[in-house]
Amino acid sequence: MDIFVLIKQVPDQGAKAGINADGTIDRAKARRMLNPFDRYALQAALHTRRTYGGRVTAITMGPPPAIEILYEAIAHGVDQAILLSDRRLAASDTLATAYALFKVVRYAGPFDLVFCGLQTTDGDTAQVGPQLAERLQVPQVTYCEDFEIEENTALLARRVIEGGAQSVRCPLPAVVTVANSYERLAYKTLRGAQRVQQLQRDEAERRRAIRTVTLDDIEADPARCGLKGSPTIVAATEKVGEIGGHCTFYQGKAAAQLVSDVLTAEIIAPDLVKR
Numbered sequence: 001m002d003i004f005v006l007i008k009q010v011p012d013q014g015a016k017a018g019i020n021a022d023g024t025i026d027r028a029k030a031r032r033m034l035n036p037f038d039r040y041a042l043q044a045a046l047h048t049r050r051t052y053g054g055r056v057t058a059i060t061m062g063p064p065p066a067i068e069i070l071y072e073a074i075a076h077g078v079d080q081a082i083l084l085s086d087r088r089l090a091a092s093d094t095l096a097t098a099y100a101l102f103k104v105v106r107y108a109g110p111f112d113l114v115f116c117g118l119q120t121t122d123g124d125t126a127q128v129g130p131q132l133a134e135r136l137q138v139p140q141v142t143y144c145e146d147f148e149i150e151e152n153t154a155l156l157a158r159r160v161i162e163g164g165a166q167s168v169r170c171p172l173p174a175v176v177t178v179a180n181s182y183e184r185l186a187y188k189t190l191r192g193a194q195r196v197q198q199l200q201r202d203e204a205e206r207r208r209a210i211r212t213v214t215l216d217d218i219e220a221d222p223a224r225c226g227l228k229g230s231p232t233i234v235a236a237t238e239k240v241g242e243i244g245g246h247c248t249f250y251q252g253k254a255a256a257q258l259v260s261d262v263l264t265a266e267i268i269a270p271d272l273v274k275r
Contacts (some may be wrong), residue, residue, distance in 0.1 A: 001054030001112040001152065005045035006101060006132075007038040007073060009066040010122045034069045037117030039185040040178040044147075045115045046077050047183065052149050055079045057108060061089060061100055070210050074199070075192040076185065081210045082108055088215055088222045093230035094123070098131035100215070100225050105136065107218040112152070114175045118143065126177070133175035141168055145179040 011030035045056045058073040060066050061084040070081040084104045092100065105114060114136075119126035126142075133140035139155075141147075145165070147157040153172055158165050160179050199206040215222055223229060250258045 001048065001052055001149075002110055003045050003048050003054050003056045003113050003115070004105060004108065004111050005038075005041050005056060005058050005073070005078070005115045006128075007042060007058055007060050007069055007117070008035045008120050009033070009060065009062050009069045010035045010120055032065060032068065034072055035117055035120045035122075037119055037121070037178075037180060039117075040180055040182045041115040041117045041176075042073060042076060042078075043183050043185040044144075044176070044178045045113075046186070048113060048115075048149070052152065054112070057082065059101070059104060059108065060084070061092075061097065061104070064212075067210060067212075071196045071199070072188075074209065075188040075196045077189050077192050083210060083212045084214075084218065085212055086214045086225075088226045088228075091227040091230060092225060093232045094125050094127040094131060095231060096225050096229040098128050098135060099229065100218075100220055101128065101132055102135040103215075103218040103220040104213065105132070107213065110173075112172050113155070114173070116175065116177045118177050118179060129175060129177040136173075136175065139170035139174045140176070141170060141174060142177045143179045144176050145181040147176070 009032050012033045042058070045058075048054070049056050056078040058070055058078045058081040060069060060081075064083075064085055066085065067083055070083060073081060082104060084100060089096075089100060105111065114132070116129040116132070118129075120128075130140055130142060141155065141157045141159055143160040144157045145160050147155055149172070150156055150169075154169055155172060155174050155176070156167070156169050157176070158167055160181060195209075199209055215225060221229075227233075248261070
């Protein structure tokens, strides 16, 4: 099976990141990490190869430092990787991102499954996976938490829905967004770590294992990428301050005091006191 997994480098949630004048995150100054939701997608891709055979290709879109997460994916066991890096991709919204990823997936070749994380921690839209499936004109299974493949032709999946789960079946190829109730990403392998060290020492070998491509290479229209191709923009950003207030603890047999304080508290509306 030909298995693709889309991953993204995002600002570290525990580190402070600045904001550019146009309202976008200053990624050059932010500490970087693999998007936590993509770790489940990576595990799903590796599980598929281990169970059904095939090859896993990790794909990411970002500036040159994004190669770091491709090294991480290789350390976990993926076979090869593609980095789509082009200055004209800067400030892409989900529509422009899905278009660029559509073009790079087409460039990468035929596929049976494309795995994505549910969403990213820097955008939280959960839109790119479904938009990609629509562009590829293949079925999509979102919020997938378990699956199996039937005779390499169909996907049988359980997806999370409000209040329970839903069982679905769809033909391959397909796009799957993996829920964070799926298996956690396994530890990096010794063989994978050794391979990363080799790639970092041998540039020729690295170029074979990790292809770096531009919009021209994948024949993408620059007018549909980046800020130019993004119909949505960040109009303004602001820092939300901490909410003030205080908390009083009542312990033991303090119920009477609690009731008295509630009835006399100025913050309680008169109609609530009457109740």
